[in-house]
Amino acid sequence: MSIFNSSWSHKRLLILGVAVSFSFLSSMALSQSVLVDFQFIRLTAPLDEPRGLCLDIPGHRERVRLDRALSLHSCKRGIWNNDEKFDQEALNSGKLKMPFYGLCVRPTMGQVPVKVILGDCANEAASWIFENAQLKPKLKPHLCLTAGSGSSRLTPGGRRLPSRHVAREVFLQECDNQLKDRQSWTAETAE
Numbered sequence: 035m036s037i038f039n040s041s042w043s044h045k046r047l048l049i050l051g052v053a054v055s056f057s058f059l060s061s062m063a064l065s066q067s068v069l070v071d072f073q074f075i076r077l078t079a080p081l082d083e084p085r086g087l088c089l090d091i092p093g094h095r096e097r098v099r100l101d102r103a104l105s106l107h108s109c110k111r112g113i114w115n116n117d118e119k120f121d122q123e124a125l126n127s128g129k130l131k132m133p134f135y136g137l138c139v140r141p142t143m144g145q146v147p148v149k150v151i152l153g154d155c156a157n158e159a160a161s162w163i164f165e166n167a168q169l170k171p172k173l174k175p176h177l178c179l180t181a182g183s184g185s186s187r188l189t190p191g192g193r194r195l196p197s198r199h200v201a202r203e204v205f206l207q208e209c210d211n212q213l214k215d216r217q218s219w220t221a222e223t224a225e
Contacts (some may be wrong), residue, residue: 071122
């Protein structure tokens with residue numbers, strides 16, 4: 035009887051060891067597949083915001099407005115910033131994908147000025163060309179993503195909080211070297 039119990043204990047230890055190893059390896063594989071490099075899409079020139087201006091969804095956290103045109107906002111480093119994060123892998127394939135929302139940036143159609151909104155990533159309108167620091171919709175390569183002129187304005191949060199965040203409009207406009215400060219973009223690691 036004691037031999038049976040000893041053998042059974044070894045089997046249980048072996049089964050437990052295999053289960054723990056499988057669990058560990060599974061969690062490692064899952065964590066590896068979930069790791070994504072997030073990027074900010076930042077206007078190269080700081081204009082009137084020394085922290086930089088990043089492409090942003092209006093609203094904050096649970097009040098993010100996925101149905102509104104995107105804007106430029108003070109880059110949110112070191113704080114909640116899922117509404118400014120873009121998927122690096124998607125950027126490399128011409129998509130401005132916001133992974134936390136599963137949506138991609140695309141131009142509005144038939145509106146003037148042409149704004150940028152979020153939509154289905156499979157839509158051909160969600161494809162972009164990034165060359166010479168300019169972002170151009172693949173379907174309208176004569177247009178460039180352009181920061182609005184004038185001064186940035188304080189956001190509602192910027193008026194009440196010490197962060198003093200600002201925002202400004204962003205839209206598509208004819209590509210023009212005279213507008214280089216407002217049409218030059220970079221992708222940088224989001225913090």
